Amino acid sequence: MKRRDFLKLTAAGAAAAFIAEPSNSTGGPLPKRPLGKTGQKLSIIGFGGLVVVGMDQSDADKTVSEAIEKGVNYFDVAPSYGNGEAEEKLGAALVGKRDKVFLACKTGKRDAAGATRELERSLKRLRTDHFDLYQLHALTTLDEVEKALAPGGAVEALREAQKKGMIRYIGFSAHTVEAALAAIERFDFDTILFPINWVCEFQGNFGHQVVEKALSKRMGILAIKAMARGPWPRGAKREYPGCWYQPCSDPEEASLALRYTLSQPITAAVPPGDVRLFKMAMGIAQRFTKITPSEMQTLKERSKGIQPIFTYPSQQEVKK
DSSP: OHHHHHHHHHHHHHSSHHHHHOOOOOSSSSSSEOOOOOOOOSSSBBBEGGGTTTSOHHHHHHHHHHHTTTOOEEEEOTTTGGGGHHHHHHHHHTTTTGGGGEEEEOOOOOOOOHHHHHHHHHHHHHTTTTTEEEEEEESHHHHHHHHHHSTTTTTHHHHHHHHHHHHEEEEEEEEHHHHHHHHHHHHHOSSEEEEEOOOHHHOOOOOOHHHHHHHHOOOOOHHHHHEEEEEEETTTOSSSSSSEEEOSSSHHHHHHHHHHHSSSSSOOOOOSSSSHHHHHHHHHHHHHHOHHHHHHHHHHHHHHOOOOOOOOSSSOOOOO
């Protein structure tokens, strides 16, 4: 599929099974969509663990409870978020609520022994006996893919943990098209967590290749960086310290950006790791409507002159 055809189909409402939820102008519970071939249904907005980093536990508890009340059932975290703080606080906040959520975690290790240790530590921090989804975190190079999938690699440990009931589904996240395509080709992953972003697509030719490949394998597609603009301008005041990129903070632009991503054939998007942006995203998603062709054109025009944070063929990632 050519890029222009992909974008045309998206604007016209491609993959209607994913994006056919009725709009709710009054802002009801978040819609849910199927997660690939797993049989699970997730809220179209996920709760990223970075949101609770830096919060008092009482505030973290309140934020998690409010999210669940609004219909968020997809929670995603990693041991690297706040050097374990996100896991600790999210684990405490989910006490008594674990059965209400689909909990995803990750490992940054590429070897089996390291992945096993990280998995066991994360289970303890999050006060649970299993993860619904466990992912290889941030695959970037082909060498990392090779190491993780080789004998003695991390995937070996994940498959063993799956047999023991410690994890239900196996996925990965990636930050390059090259690594994502290689991983999809090499192993039958259940899900992929990947940047699906308007500027990256329009100015970086980045994203549609992976979506197309993942759909061909009936994978669940989870999106990150939906509300990213580009790198922080030099000397700019970083009002969102949890974001290494400049996020879309203007409500109108944020709505267009998130609706662009949610109009792709994906299951859910995880907003930036800032509670203000997370709450904004929930509000947008509660009133979600598919992006129109004219709105797509508006975004395309706005993207001109903005440096994408990811490109394909890959250039060096924008420095944090």
